Amino acid sequence: MQSMPKRLIMLLAVVMVIAIAVIQTRHESRQLFAELQTRQAERDALNVEWGKLLLEEGAWSQHRRVEAMARSRLGMNTPDAAHIRVVRVTRDAAP
Structure with missing residues (x-):
């Protein structure tokens, strides 16, 4: 009969250890799920930013293409500083 309480105490200790392990695992699972949601939100934001960058x-590549075609097909180029005239309009001269 004396071994019965020892077995009961051993069984109770094993059950307590398993219960603590289950609680810890569920807590870690919740933390990881929260982190997963955060990472998914970051991924979605980065995907939106990637689309905007594309x-x-x-738009920039289109501008470069037009400039390259203007230079090669039409022979256009940027004028020298000597050929640039800056026109300033004053308020008195405006109609």
């Missing part, structure tokens, strides 16, 4: 790159 659009911007398309």
